[in-house]
Amino acid sequence: MSKTVRHATKSEPRRASTGAPGNGLADETLITHLGRDPLANFGVVNPPVYHASTILHPTTEAFKSSYQRRFEKGVVNYGRMGTPTSYALEDAVAQLEGGYGGVSVSSGLAAITTAILAFVQAGDHLLMTDSAYMPSQNFCRGMLAKLGVETTYYAPRATADELRPLIRENTRVLFTESPGSITFEMQDIPALSAAAKAVNPDIVVMTDNTWGTPLFYKALAHGVDVSIHAGTKYIGGHSDVMIGVITSTEQHYETVRQSAAALGIASGPDDIYLALRGLRTMAVRLRRHQESGLSLARWLETRPEVTRVLHPALPSDPGHAIWRRDYTGACGLFGIELVPAPEHAVAEMVDNLALFGIGASWGGYESLAMPIEARKLRREAVPWEGAGPLVRFHAGLEDPDDLIADLEAGLERFNRARKAA
Numbered sequence: 001m002s003k004t005v006r007h008a009t010k011s012e013p014r015r016a017s018t019g020a021p022g023n024g025l026a027d028e029t030l031i032t033h034l035g036r037d038p039l040a041n042f043g044v045v046n047p048p049v050y051h052a053s054t055i056l057h058p059t060t061e062a063f064k065s066s067y068q069r070r071f072e073k074g075v076v077n078y079g080r081m082g083t084p085t086s087y088a089l090e091d092a093v094a095q096l097e098g099g100y101g102g103v104s105v106s107s108g109l110a111a112i113t114t115a116i117l118a119f120v121q122a123g124d125h126l127l128m129t130d131s132a133y134m135p136s137q138n139f140c141r142g143m144l145a146k147l148g149v150e151t152t153y154y155a156p157r158a159t160a161d162e163l164r165p166l167i168r169e170n171t172r173v174l175f176t177e178s179p180g181s182i183t184f185e186m187q188d189i190p191a192l193s194a195a196a197k198a199v200n201p202d203i204v205v206m207t208d209n210t211w212g213t214p215l216f217y218k219a220l221a222h223g224v225d226v227s228i229h230a231g232t233k234y235i236g237g238h239s240d241v242m243i244g245v246i247t248s249t250e251q252h253y254e255t256v257r258q259s260a261a262a263l264g265i266a267s268g269p270d271d272i273y274l275a276l277r278g279l280r281t282m283a284v285r286l287r288r289h290q291e292s293g294l295s296l297a298r299w300l301e302t303r304p305e306v307t308r309v310l311h312p313a314l315p316s317d318p319g320h321a322i323w324r325r326d327y328t329g330a331c332g333l334f335g336i337e338l339v340p341a342p343e344h345a346v347a348e349m350v351d352n353l354a355l356f357g358i359g360a361s362w363g364g365y366e367s368l369a370m371p372i373e374a375r376k377l378r379r380e381a382v383p384w385e386g387a388g389p390l391v392r393f394h395a396g397l398e399d400p401d402d403l404i405a406d407l408e409a410g411l412e413r414f415n416r417a418r419k420a421a
């Protein structure tokens with residue numbers, strides 16, 4: 001085992017591990033062993049945390065040579081460009097997902113902007129799903145527009161035939177997010193990717209795979225070239241770190257790395273360590289998030305106040321067939337649409353939940369509830385079809401029966417406030 005996932009030693013700068021992802025081992029085995037080499041580190045189980053800016057070289061020749069190879073995987077030339085600590089996390093995430101390599105940056109949003117900026121220039125065109133994480137959309141509306149890159153928003157559930165007419169000669173990037181992390185539409189990424197690449201094989205297909213995680217959605221095996229993770233969420237898993245990881249094919253790896261280097265947005269060593277530590281337990285945590293999320297979702301489906309549950313792992317969800325075909329699991333994040341009601345009725349429910357925090361950054365061990373103002377969803381390609389208020393939930397690691405009891409009391413408050421209105 002330690003041979004197949006061998007990592008950096010002092011004497012031998014770590015190079016690409018290009019073996020087939022997994023080497024036939026199950027993900028839960030890999031997640032335990034990737035990104036560490038105890039016997040190269042006095043037997044210490046976890047990899048050391050290298051705090052580094054300056055990297056010293058024995059000769060000017062060695063300095064020159066490492067500089068020339070600075071974008072290659074495993075080369076340690078300057079603190080910001082990659083250390084054994086960052087390579088350990090990057091390789092672990094990339095191998096789990098089936099990518100050639102990873103690049104870690106200072107947040108999930110930095111991963112999105114770094115990935116996009118790696119491939120576009122003035123005059124280019126980008127296709128963005130209308131369901132994407134709002135800061136991704138805002139980046140296109142603001143910064144990319146300012147730099148002369150035009151964005152077209154497409155309907156999240158667009159078929160290949162519907163996407164094709166939107167592809168232009170100058171389209172460089174097809175950006176996907178499945179399911180959308182607010183509205184939970186599943187996208188048929190393999191079909192969209194095939195359609196884009198049939199028009200122009202150079203179009204780079206990206207996905208924000210934060211919901212899918214490197215465990216439940218092997219993006220690179222589904223037509224994606226560059227996959228983005230807000231490691232802030234399930235990889236970190238404890239609401240105490242901000243980090244992003246971009247995994248990619250061998251063809252795209254150095255371009256992504258150069259973009260991160262040009263932007264200067266390396267992640268700090270202690271944050272990388274927290275992410276690597278979180279990764280070890282991600283598989284068991286996710287199993288529980290999935291089970292609890294589904295328990296809550298199924299219970300909410302039976303409630304008269306809930307008009308629909310937005311959760312692709314439920315058979316009633318319009319994206320269920322795609323989820324079943326391409327995903328091996330679901331995380332704990334899903335949404336509901338309530339019967340039409342005034343805003344304060346939703347606040348009555350959410351504000352007084354005992355176990356659900358009100359907050360945005362999901363993926364930690366705690367449960368969350370967040371009202372979504374449906375009318376503020378900026379639907380460029382297709383209008384949002386729901387009439388009632390939306391609430392997004394993250395099922396944490398609490399006992400699911402306690403969570404359901406909390407929600408039940410919340411829905412009673414919602415009913416009282418709604419009827420009094």
Ligand SMILES: *Cc1c(COP(=O)(O)O)cnc(C)c1O
Binds near residue numbers: 210
């Ligand atoms: C949270 C999130 C991000 C951004 O991650 P940060 O680390 O908070 O910058 C990106 N995409 C999705 C889907 C997210 O939920």
